[in-house]
Amino acid sequence: MNKRFATAAEAVADVFDGATVMIGGFGGSGAPIELIHALIDAGPKNLTVVNNNAGNGHVGLAAMIEQGMVRKLICSFPKSKDPKAFTDRYLAGEIELELVPQGTLAERIRAGGAGIPAFYTPTAYGTELGEKKPTAEFDGKPYVQERWLKADFALVKAELGDPYGNLTYRLAARNFNPLMATAAGKTIAQVSRLVEAGGIDPEAVVTPGIFVNRLVEIANPRQEEVLNQAEARYP
Amino acid sequence: MTIQGQLGQEQIAWRAAQDIEDGAYVNLGIGFPEKVAAYTIEGREPIFHTENGVLGFGRAPAKGEEDWDLINAGKKAITLKPGAAFFDHATSFAMIRGGHLDVAILGALQVASNGDLANWRVGDKGVPAVGGAMDLVNGAKRVAVLTDHVTKDGKPKLVEACTFPLTGVGCVTRVYTSLAVIDVDIANARFVLVEKLAHLSMDDLQSVTGAKLHVEGDVGELEVPELS
Numbered sequence: 298m299n300k301r302f303a304t305a306a307e308a309v310a311d312v313f314d315g316a317t318v319m320i321g322g323f324g325g326s327g328a329p330i331e332l333i334h335a336l337i338d339a340g341p342k343n344l345t346v347v348n349n350n351a352g353n354g355h356v357g358l359a360a361m362i363e364q365g366m367v368r369k370l371i372c373s374f375p376k377s378k379d380p381k382a383f384t385d386r387y388l389a390g391e392i393e394l395e396l397v398p399q400g401t402l403a404e405r406i407r408a409g410g411a412g413i414p415a416f417y418t419p420t421a422y423g424t425e426l427g428e429k430k431p432t433a434e435f436d437g438k439p440y441v442q443e444r445w446l447k448a449d450f451a452l453v454k455a456e457l458g459d460p461y462g463n464l465t466y467r468l469a470a471r472n473f474n475p476l477m478a479t480a481a482g483k484t485i486a487q488v489s490r491l492v493e494a495g496g497i498d499p500e501a502v503v504t505p506g507i508f509v510n511r512l513v514e515i516a517n518p519r520q521e522e523v524l525n526q527a528e529a530r531y532p
Numbered sequence: 533m534t535i536q537g538q539l540g541q542e543q544i545a546w547r548a549a550q551d552i553e554d555g556a557y558v559n560l561g562i563g564f565p566e567k568v569a570a571y572t573i574e575g576r577e578p579i580f581h582t583e584n585g586v587l588g589f590g591r592a593p594a595k596g597e598e599d600w601d602l603i604n605a606g607k608k609a610i611t612l613k614p615g616a617a618f619f620d621h622a623t624s625f626a627m628i629r630g631g632h633l634d635v636a637i638l639g640a641l642q643v644a645s646n647g648d649l650a651n652w653r654v655g656d657k658g659v660p661a662v663g664g665a666m667d668l669v670n671g672a673k674r675v676a677v678l679t680d681h682v683t684k685d686g687k688p689k690l691v692e693a694c695t696f697p698l699t700g701v702g703c704v705t706r707v708y709t710s711l712a713v714i715d716v717d718i719a720n721a722r723f724v725l726v727e728k729l730a731h732l733s734m735d736d737l738q739s740v741t742g743a744k745l746h747v748e749g750d751v752g753e754l755e756v757p758e759l760s
Contacts, residue, residue: 323584323621324607325600349621374663377607384659396660399583400625400667407622418629419670423648423701426662468618470601472584475620503620522600522607 300462300512301491305335308485308511312336312450315368317345319406319477320358321453324350324377325521327470329454329487332513333357334531336366336452343368347406347448349399349473351375351383354525359383360532367392371446373399379525398426403476405446410479410508415444451481454518455504458488459495462509463502471503478508485511489518535681535740537731538710542759544678546571548637548708551676552578557587559628559668561638562606565678568637581633583664585624588616605664628664628671636672638665640679640707642694645743647704647718649677650696662699669700681709681740688742690714690723711737713754714745727752 302308309332312318318336322328337360346367351374352359359382361367370392375383386392397405398420408416417440421427431442453474455464464486466474478484486504491514539547541564549571552558559581560566569591572578581587582604589610593599598609627633642650649669652662669675679689690707706726707714713727725745728737730753738745 324603326584326603326607327601374661375659376661380659387659394660396662398662398666399621399664400629400671403621403625418667420629420667422670424666424698426666466618468599468601469582469584469586469603471618471620473621476622520600522598 299460300506300510301460302511302513305331305487305513305515306338308332308513309336309339309452312339312341314341315343316341316449317347317447319347319448319451319481321451321472321474321477322348323469323472324353325357327454327466327472327474328357328521329452330357330519330521330524331515332452332485332487333361337361337364337531340364340366342366345369345371347371347446347477349373349402350377351380353377353521354379355382355530356524357521360530362386362392369393369395371395371397371402373397373402396426401443403473405443406473406476406480409445409447410476413445415442417442446480448477448481449483451477451484453478453484453486455486455488457490457492457497458486458509458512458514459492459497459506461494462486462506462512463497464488464504464509465497465501466503475504478504483510484508485513487513487515487518489516490514535711535732535736537729538681539729539756540759542567543756544708544710546759547713547754547756548676548678549573551706552576552635555579556634557581557627557632559583559633559636559672561636561665562663564639565637566606568678581627582610583624583628585619585621586610586612586616588613625664625667628667631671631673633672635674635676636668637676637678638668640677640689641696642689642691643677643679643704643707643716644691644694645716645723646721647702647716648694649699649704650694651699653697655696665699669703674705675703676706676708677704678708681711688740691742711740717746722746724748725751727754729754
């Protein structure tokens with residue numbers, strides 16, 4: 298078994314036009330910048346992207362949006378220090394937004410990975426984000442039905458990876474990454490260090506390798522926040 | 533009318549901090565509510581939760597010491613306290629929705645006397661963004677709001693019915709404002725005055741409040757230290 302790919306470009310080469318792509322991270326923390334930039338180089342169009350945010354500045358997801366690759370964004374908080382890439386296109390009607398409460402977004406992805414087509418949550422009941430969705434009462438309390446979310450590809454960022462695809466994460470960069478890894482047809486992980494089998498304590502594995510299809514080692518990955526402070530642009 | 537001697541944000545945050553118990557698991561909303569952490573009472577140890585997967589974080593790091601993998605929900609750099617824990621987003625919102633969080637403290641555009649909260653969107657213009665607010669108000673055991681008592685142009689923020697889009701229905705249990713501390717009796721859809729600034733008359737307070745303030749027993753004096 299070898300899930301290892303030599304380059305980010307090879308790992309994302311088959312992302313096709315119209316695909317749904319989950320991208321891990323919360324703001325810049327845990328955002329797989331190198332995989333996103335490789336995807337920009339590959340240039341698929343009409344993508345539906347699932348991320349908590351909508352990019353910041355002119356790198357990563359914001360750069361994907363600037364390149365016109367994103368038809369629809371599913372997220373909870375499309376604002377940031379520099380949200381211009383998304384905001385301009387949204388206000389011009391050039392990009393569709395499905396706004397989802399953050400916990401519902403997380404659970405929809407979890408459900409997608411766990412084979413649960415729908416679930417009920419109290420979140421958004423009685424609000425405009427709960428409108429037109431089935432509701433039901435359980436033990437006297439009203440809930441909104443939400444559906445699973447799945448993707449063709451997930452791009453995730455991890456700290457350690459081994460040849461079997463087992464992953465660990467660094468600090469709060471975990472966030473959506475382990476969930477998205479479970480919910481995509483092909484999960485592509487960039488890892489800061491690829492270790493031998495046995496190099497990760499089985500008790501410390503966060504994402505078991507069954508959820509991971511491809512691994513690329515990106516030593517010293519770039520941070521969106523640091524790139525933005527340097528006013529970087531991609532490409 | 534103009535009310536003199538209103539509390540500033542630091543003072544409202546201080547007052548809210550007095551009600552946080554030792555060992556409470558607490559989520560502070562982005563912005564104004566984050567100030568509550570600075571006024572933790574000596575001898576009490578609340579544990580702060582952030583939606584992006586950290587329990588037990590502490591102060592911001594010194595400038596230049598930031599690690600951008602270690603941030604809070606407001607995307608600001610944080611540090612960890614001994615005993616901190618990381619977890620993924622589904623686990624984080626299981627803590628929230630599952631009723632494990634003791635207190636969520638949020639900002640508000642409007643709070644209604646039936647406990648409805650509007651705090652995420654003013655109208656249908658611009659880019660909407662909700663984040664974790666709708667989950668927090670439906671999950672925490674206690675949902676408190678920090679707010680100025682009136683808007684910048686003097687309109688009441690405590691109202692009979694919210695006119696802005698709702699964040700949640702029947703969820704807010706206590707409101708800390710620049711003039712008063714008010715409980716929300718959700719079952720009976722009424723505001724109950726707990727404390728008010730000493731120099732403020734009931735009539736003056738009522739005149740800047742958009743729904744009737746009920747009084748049950750003694751109304752306490754809202755006493756807060758000078759804070760910058």
